Amino acid sequence: MNERHLSIYLDDWILEDVRAGRHNFFRRLIGAVEAAGWSVSLHETGPEARHEAPHKPGYALYRMEAPTHARALTCRRSYVGAFWHVEKMAERWDWPVAQATFAANSVDGEAAAQFFFAMRKRLYPGVKPSNDDNLAFIPLQGRLLDHRSFQAVSPVQMIEEVIARHDGPVVATLHPREHYDGAEINALEALNARFPRFRFQSGGSHELLPRCKFVATQNSALALEGFFLRKPAVLFGLSDFHHIAGSVPRDGIEAAFGKLRQTPPVARYLYWFLQLNALNAGRPEFEDRLRAQLWACGWPI
Template identity: 35%
Template sequence: MKRVLWFYLDDNRRALAETGQGIFGAVVTAVKAAGWQVFYRGQHADIEGDGFHLVYNRAVEGPFCFSLRRCYLQKYYRIEATNDRWDWDVAGLTFPGKPGPAWFQRYWAERLFRGETIGQGGYIFMPLQGKLLQRRHFQAASPVEMIKATLDADPQRRIIATLHPRETYTEAELAALRGIERFELVTGSMAWLAGCDYVVTENSSLALQGFFLNKPAVLFARIDFHHVAASVGQLGVAGAFVAVHRPQAYADYLFWFFKKQALCEVGDDSLARVADRLRTLGWPL
């Protein structure tokens, strides 16, 4: 395999790569230090050419193509052999449960929820995503089925739900939400997340953000941050709604998930960790 990197980026990210900035610059610096050549193509250009290919947040094509994608928080990323987060390497790991410093959870809780009122308002927060009437292959139920299962499993609390701002919903999907008892659609997310008792979602990243406030979560779909959530796919509906109330070491988990498993584009060891990740994926550096 030729020691060539084809990097698929938009103009702004290409500028960062060419000037050695951030995660994009770290990748380029790492491969050039090993004597590689680097060529650029547009973010959505066809995958072709001998060598290794790195795309940004799009499906990979072939065994020598990998995906670089943001890992939920600013400055954190992953490089993976798939763009599907539920199949990322971390999803298959066992959270060791080792104590981690609490500052990471506190720092990001302040950044994410500054100005919000933190509490338990007696409701379930449910960030909905797309395709409300369809059960996709990584889901245990369709979103509409998830709503009904949640109301059955928790007959006391009401559901406060949001629609995804970047999704387009059909009239049939919206009609399916009308008239459901103990169910209300609202706008905004962070204030409702801050005030909920717990989160129920397919695999919205808002469940992960809730961990910074020690908010439990029930997940109806596969995802990479399932370790301290109650997974319907693993436990069934009844089991998940029992497990969601069990205490979890959220601060320890968040430190492990981000600081130990993801790539941070800042820090003295940033470049070394990027290079180590590429070697783990089989890149001959």
């Protein structure tokens, strides 16, 4: 096996679809590197495979896992549509797009508007947003009692900070793929007992998003989706899409909430963040842009 070989490491549940050619992003990625004269092999990821990977010739690609060595990269879907990133590190808030400066005036307004309305129609067909309920929406993620390194405060403390700064209803939703233990549910119930205008529920996020006044979250994808409905956001965690949001880690909590009074250029931002800075596996130029990204990351392709 020569240097121009790519080993792709995937979880078992996605590996079958990729081997069968049913996963569009990986099908086109494999085709792009093979067209450049590379060979490709697929592997199930896991501790043993990750331990052995640095000792294999060629290059490696993971999905939503940290790269294991200097010749490895990771990839991850960019929240919506067919948008993906291939990067040197797994933490989204360290990606180049997170560090870049968004300059709205440098973005083509007409192209941005076309992109914005087409994506909005695809994501939320027929939905008419409102904020008549004066509702703050908090899509929760995991580990509600922990204050992790990328967070300004723990998720439970985040809820209290929102309640302290918003006079209307505050509704939190549990993440459908997270497991919450008794202590976490007890903490949410205690907040409900202290603050009757706070409630939490399983499901209903996509019904709450069009009705809310703003989104508050650590870094949930629903905040980015909310931009398509012109819903402002306050982020309590580090994120790659912080640029037009209020960011507590970046701005401090009062300044972050102060940004809710601004009207950000959401169409230009989403076009810049997704179409210009991510890889769109639904576009004909995907292969060329992918190979350019791999070259920029140091791969000889």
